[in-house]
Amino acid sequence: MSLWTWFGLKEGSASTDWPLKGDEDGQQGVLGMPRYDPARCEAGCDACAHACVTHAIAFSASTGDAAKPEVDWGRCIVCQRCAEVCPTGAFTTSGDWALGVHERADLKWDAEMSERIVREVPERMRRPFGRSLHIRHVDAGSCNGCESDLQALNNPYYNLHRLGIFFTPSPRFADVLLVTGSVTKAMHGPLLETWEAMPVPRWVIATGTCAVSGGVTGGNYASGTGLDGVLPVDIYLPGCPPNPAALIHALLMIVGRSRQRMRGGQIER
């Protein structure tokens, strides 16, 4: 239809330049993981752990009154309840979302781990992909929130193609397996078959808190507890759901075009 051709030409490009140029990442106002400042914790207070339905915040059984909560962003569903119930401001809301990490341990709060140098992706691992990626997505039991923001990557605003990244129908052509959901019992088999059909080298991204740790249904009669123990995971990206910019950041980490920004549960700023 000439109607649409004319419309398309007249509208011009709607794509953001981020992350190549500028900072228009489209996430204005989006609340990310809360920030944690253990120095502000009050002795004997466990309001945050009580409010946290996925036990991202927990007290280990052995410690006493002066114990500080243990925090695992890999279990966080970004519900902001801890920031709401915390009486001292130890948990505060933030816009932190660049959470993709190579190792699961980097999502757990640990002051010493936050100082270490993160393992970089070696050049010889990057080269086979020619700095371009093809993704096969598998929904292994999500709520459709992750899919909605994954679909958004192909809208004109994020326009994933401009970064050389494509979704592919066949696992045979895929470099990256991007998995959402807690891995339900019924999707366990199809997920493994998809992975086995992929050529090596291949990468796996656990996308969203469900795939990282099981999320709200993890470990019940129908759901698994995410990808650990199911597939070898190369990038863990928690979030409920991870926003499109976080997804782009994680995908670019694989080809060495973005850096891991979270270490020991703390994000560099």
Place this chain on the structure above:
Amino acid sequence: MKNCGYKKVDVADLKTCTERLLADGGRMQGVYAWYPAPSRAELRYVATLPGQARFVGWSVDVGDAAMPSLAGVCPLLGWHEREIMEMSGVAFSGHPEPERLVTAFLPPGDRGPLEPDGATRASVAAGLPAPSLPAVSGRHVQLLPFGPVRADVLESAQFIFLYLGEGILHYHPNLFLKHRGMEKQFEGMEPASGALIAERVVGIDTVAHSLAYAQAVEDAADCEVSDRAAWFRLVAAELERIYNHLHYLGHLCHTTTLKVGEAQGKLLEERAKQINARASGSRFLRSMVWPGGMRRELDVYAIAEGLSALRPQVEQYIALIERTTSHLDRLISTAPLSQKLAFDQGATGPIERASGIDRDLRRDHPYAAYRTLQPTVALAQEGDAFARMKVRISELRASVALVEKAIARGVPDGPLLVPCAPAAHTEGLGWVESSRGTVLYAVHLGDEARLARVKIKSPSFSNWRVFPSTVHDSNMMDYAINEASFGLTISGCAR
């Protein structure tokens, strides 16, 4: 409990009661089972009557004998009854399809997942067979199992086609591979936090699910939210409809290969989601609704500013779609759903309204601020894919107008959140008209006022039940268009 008046009904009178309900123009919404005690099960039938804002219901004690299946009188109950058999272990006699549904892909256990610990009743759950395909034979008949991993970024489901050339002889969707046990997940939780689980039943219907859940808890607690909270709830619910309807239109263009139309629809959806983020901190409007009101305010200025920019773009987009004959040609007369079939099988939301059933919970059973800010309800008669799109377009326009009207009236005064703590052994019912149709939550509280049973009836469960009847005897070329015209989710169906 005010939202639903329950009447005790004897098993022997069930069929007569159902026939009377239907004769009175009533509508069965569904049935579920729960266990007031480990040894005692009860069925709850939930229905609506015309001209009555409250829901009506029957509670039926389950005895030792099998319950009579009502699927013959009211076909939409067929799936509900199957779910009760496999999940709660209650037997039904005379059921036309006594097979597993939700647990079709789970290893069978001795008892259903929703039977309580220490249940003493005999359970039918273990003995139910897996779903079967009809025997279809013929020289050129082909079998195509498609999925569960399909091209594009899609939810997992497997579609089985038995087809001859282009013609589809039989279609069977396997929709429950991603059953996550959501209803069970609520058990034992304190009622307020349950809102976080409800938000994650269907990510793109976050407000609808959390609101229906919150209303059910408020019903159990006899709690009245403030006008202020009710106003924010309406605005959040309508914002959710707007981005979902835009996604629907973009995706429908994808299936008719109208590429620029797809790109534009999804760009507008993105802009709507960015408005949500600026207004609420979440692209999906999460972390807002809570039993007793709202956790946070929406940024009204961000919404007003965003919508005033979005509105002309939406109008221009709709005008282009409505003038594109290549798109319309693929929709007109495609996959018609008759009014009778839509009603009998329980179609809901835009699907039933496109088939001439004039029903919308926001108007007929108002909640939140819908009593004072009434929505315009769109209706079409043809029941084809084109009618379904027309209804969505009208609803999109109506939602934008309704939010603007709400903002023009101003935010009422009042507290954002009031205390809402239901007592032990109470129950409540809540409902919401989502962009896809009726969302229904029933909650039962047990000891220590913790959740004992939460029933979720989502619109996709109802509409997936209807959908296959529009696929049989259609052709492969139309399938993707037909499916997109229904606007279904798998997560809502499988839960």
